[in-house]
Amino acid sequence: MxxxxxxxxxxxxxxxxxxxxxxxxxxxxxxxxxxxxxxxxxxxxxxxxxxxxxxxxxxxxxxxxxxxxxxxxxxxxxxxxxxxxxxxxxxxxxxxxxxxxxxxxxxxxxxxxxxxxxxxxxxxxxxxxxxxxxxxxxxxxxxxxxxxxxxxxxxxxxxxxxxxxxxxxxxxxxxxxxxxxxxxxxxxxxxxxxVDLDLFSPEGPTEPRGPKHRIMTVGRLVQRKGVGLTISALRQLVDEGRDDVELVVLGGSRPPGQVDEDADVQRLRTHARALGVEHLVTFRGQIRQADLPAALRSADVVVCAPWYEPFGIVPLEAMATGTPVVAAAVGGLIDSVVDGVTGVHVPPRDAEAIASALGALLDDPARLRRLGLAGHARTVSRYxxxxxxxxxxxxxxxxxxxxxxxxxxxxxxxx
Ligand code: UDP
Missing domain, CATH: 3.40.50.2000 (Glycogen Phosphorylase B;)
Incomplete structure (x- = not known):
């Protein structure tokens, strides 16, 4: 044709x-x-x-x-x-x-x-x-x-x-x-x-990281993507006594060297500063698709907390690399992420629910591994x-x- x-x-x-x-x-x-x-x-x-x-x-x-x-x-x-x-x-x-x-x-x-x-x-x-x-x-x-x-x-x-x-x-x-x-x-x-299963797979290099649990978000930083909610959830995790977590934010309108000029990064940084968690959040700016799998493999969990989501390819990319997803139960994420099997669903715009899901997951590495394996299998069989x-x-x-x-x-x- x-x-x-x-x-x-x-x-x-x-x-x-x-x-x-x-x-x-x-x-x-x-x-x-x-x-x-x-x-x-x-x-x-x-x-x-x-x-x-x-x-x-x-x-x-x-x-x-x-x-x-x-x-x-x-x-x-x-x-x-x-x-x-x-x-x-x-x-x-x-x-x-x-x-x-x-x-x-x-x-x-x-x-x-x-x-x-x-x-x-x-x-x-x-x-x-x-x-x-x-x-x-x-x-x-x-x-x-x-x-x-x-x-x-x-x-x-x-x-x-x-x-x-x-x-x-x-x-x-x-x-x-x-x-x-x-x-x-x-x-x-x-x-x-x-999802590109040749690129996004569990095998391959992993970005080096420190001893902290790594929570990650990936994508455009427009408000509806809900990165602010994940920052609020981080505050709650700290309030619950966790000082062993970090949030790595990938994406935005600027490449790595110019992240400070991104208006969305400025807005999110102000939010993190107001909550006293700025030191736990790293904004990396745009990332090339080719570099994304190694970054995703380095995360314990990826959070996708949009207010709404027509489809959402990022959760598939995370699952394909074997990283579990905490996802707002909206739009395409209702179909792609299976609650309790490949990740955890949370209600939309609910930072507390994100924090509880993260807290429970980070305390249970065996469950993280199970969810990661099932996520990979789901992307291979369907996506x-x-x-x-x-x-x-x-x-x-x-x-x-x-x-x-x-x-x-x-x-x-x-x-
Ligand atoms: N993406 C990327 N680098 C970035 C930010 C996003 O390669 O810095 C890619 C991401 O891996 C995914 C796509 O852009 O493949 C975003 O698609 P999604 O459906 O998740 O969100 P949308 O941007 O369409 O709302």
């Missing part, structure tokens, strides 16, 4: 960890690679964020990234990109008239808008599969007036959902949200995100990108009739 991915703000080539660069970038890159490994040709259309970027870049054999001129060629918050989506759609039409894809897969609501707008202008129908990655309804529910999404999102997002031939929900919680948004359940398929690509391909096949055409050809060849 010729597959066109549309990912307006999240380039598969981006550096991860900043405000708008996380799971979606990883998802688009890994899914495209695996689809190419299965013999498909993938083109990823993403907005040009830098004037010096070439028009086309090969991500790997079979996957090409096309930089689309839509808006100024500089980094712009995704919440300010809506005005450029018409131009983005014009470019898609131009590309797709020259070479029409068999299937279009859009990522995030604005890409869906551009993709569906473009497909309507093509001479022949092309199916559109859409993955939201995050839903405006959920964001608004949790962030209220702090949600900086454009007001139009509330109207346009459901339109994207109902217009797509299939919406891929990355977890069961999202499927319920989509239904509530008006998407017909017969048009929803659940396919989770995955390889190979499996995600296979399941996504099945969705494409249903829409394009590719499977029936393939089996027809096979039958003809045998007769």
């Amino acid at each position: 010729r597959i066109s991915m549309v990912s307006e703000h999240a380039s598969p080539l981006a550096t991860l960890g900043g405000v708008d660069a996380g799971g979606q970038n990883v998802h688009v890159a890994a899914l495209s690679r695996e689809l190419a490994a299965r013999g498909h040709t993938v083109t990823v259309f993403t907005r040009r964020e830098d004037a010096t970027l070439p028009d086309r870049v090969e991500l790997c054999p079979g996957v090409e990234v096309v930089h689309v001129d839509a808006g100024p060629p500089e980094r712009i918050s995704k919440d300010e990109l809506l005005p450029f989506m018409d131009v983005f759609a014009d470019h898609l039409v131009e590309h797709w008239r020259e070479e029409t894809p068999d299937v279009v897969h859009s990522h995030f609501w604005m890409s869906g808008l551009a993709a569906e707008g473009a497909v309507r202008r093509l001479p022949r129908p092309v199916p559109v599969v859409h993955t939201f990655h995050a839903l405006g309804t959920v964001k608004r529910r949790h962030q209220g007036l702090e949600d900086t999404s454009p007001a139009e999102r509330a109207v346009l997002e459901p339109m994207v959902g109902t217009a797509a031939d299939v919406v891929i929900a990355t977890c069961s919680d999202e499927a319920f949200e989509l239904k509530a948004m008006g998407v017909d359940t017969s048009h929803i398929s659940v396919v989770p995100c995955g 390889s990108w190979q499996r995600v690509a296979r399941d996504t391909e099945s969705v494409y096949d249903q829409l394009t009739g590719a499977r029936s055409a393939r089996s027809r050809r096979r039958k003809e060849a045998h007769s």
Whole structure:
């Protein structure tokens, strides 16, 4: 198949960890690679964020990234990109008239808008599969007036959902949200995100560490990721008499040498200082994916305490390296982390519950080991990108009739 991915703000080539660069970038890159490994040709259309970027870049054999001129060629918050989506759609039409894809897969609501707008202008129908990655309804529910999404999102997002031939929900919680948004359940398929099991595995180097129990968080440091809650939990652990713990925070918008300039680090440091635990917290800044497994292996436990989470790849990465997860029971973490088996679920926005879970786990190394082993086994059995690509391909096949055409050809060849 010729597959066109549309990912307006999240380039598969981006550096991860900043405000708008996380799971979606990883998802688009890994899914495209695996689809190419299965013999498909993938083109990823993403907005040009830098004037010096070439028009086309090969991500790997079979996957090409096309930089689309839509808006100024500089980094712009995704919440300010809506005005450029018409131009983005014009470019898609131009590309797709020259070479029409068999299937279009859009990522995030604005890409869906551009993709569906473009497909309507093509001479022949092309199916559109859409993955939201995050839903405006959920964001608004949790962030209220702090949600900086454009007001139009509330109207346009459901339109994207109902217009797509299939919406891929990355977890069961999202499927319920989509239904509530008006998407017909017969048009929803659940396919989770995955984890790179070659990179994230229990075997391999471990970062050196001191004698303290190491608690770790990884990811963007935006408020809803809940790193502040883990800092509050640390205070409670200290109050309970533990002076044998440290918190290592990976991620943020700055690389290691410039961590102090990150506004989110400043906010979290102020919080830690106010609680008197600043000396127990280390902010490391952005970390390359390649360096992450050794860091994760050095942790006793990884805390993922978001207010809400569309999917959450970090818990999978932790489990894949054999590190147990304390996770808020929200969104994708309800499916990926199994309470009492691969980690511990805590209620959202509950620092006390995080502290109790951590305290109990750190006192029980045998249980930590059991949870770690089970987490690794779960990622291997369910969350390889190979499996995600296979399941996504099945969705494409249903829409394009590719499977029936393939089996027809096979039958003809045998007769
Ligand atoms: N990530 C990274 N370096 C960082 C911070 C994050 O490589 O400094 C990666 C992380 O390993 C994961 C992704 O970014 O693969 C974050 O995805 P997730 O779904 O957990 O969160 P999102 O950012 O999409 O909300």
